Amino acid sequence: MAFLLAVAALPLGAQAPAVTAVTAVTARDAFTFETPAGRKVTAVFAILENRGPAPRAVVGGATAVADTLELHEMKRGGGMMQMSPVPSIDIPAGGAVALRPGGLHLMLFGVRQPLVAGDTITVTLTLDDGTRLPIAAEVRKRQGMMR
Numbered sequence: 001m002a003f004l005l006a007v008a009a010l011p012l013g014a015q016a017p018a019v020t021a022v023t024a025v026t027a028r029d030a031f032t033f034e035t036p037a038g039r040k041v042t043a044v045f046a047i048l049e050n051r052g053p054a055p056r057a058v059v060g061g062a063t064a065v066a067d068t069l070e071l072h073e074m075k076r077g078g079g080m081m082q083m084s085p086v087p088s089i090d091i092p093a094g095g096a097v098a099l100r101p102g103g104l105h106l107m108l109f110g111v112r113q114p115l116v117a118g119d120t121i122t123v124t125l126t127l128d129d130g131t132r133l134p135i136a137a138e139v140r141k142r143q144g145m146m147r
């Protein structure tokens with residue numbers, strides 16, 4: 001009986017570090033660009049901070065306002081800015097990673113309704129330890145850089 005109890009307790013114990021990880025990674029200054037009617041694609045940016053002692057990585061995500069979310073990077077290649085999917089985005093222990101126009105970003109495909117400046121959307125990121133990080137992103141007017 002004691003053995004059975006110990007086994008049953010294991011899953012609970014295993015979840016404890018994940019709960020800690022939720023608070024270790026935070027997002028700030030999150031925003032996206034508004035989508036004119038008919039435009040189904042936009043990008044989400046934020047600064048992700050990791051106050052924990054272990055490196056973390058974003059491995060995926062989802063949002064109710066779009067069909068799919070991909071992790072992307074933008075790099076200059078042959079004089080052009082090129083965008084491509086990446087499998088994960090690292091957040092160093094005790095450090096931060098900036099998702100910004102012209103660099104790493106979250107790409108939303110199949111945006112379900114126009115995003116209007118002043119609105120806030122929620123994007124939920126999945127981290128490599130299995131925890132989820134909800135992010136509130138402010139919708140901003142599109143300016144210059146990312147047409």
Ligand SMILES: [Cu+2]
Binds near residue numbers: 043073105
């Ligand atoms: Cu992209």
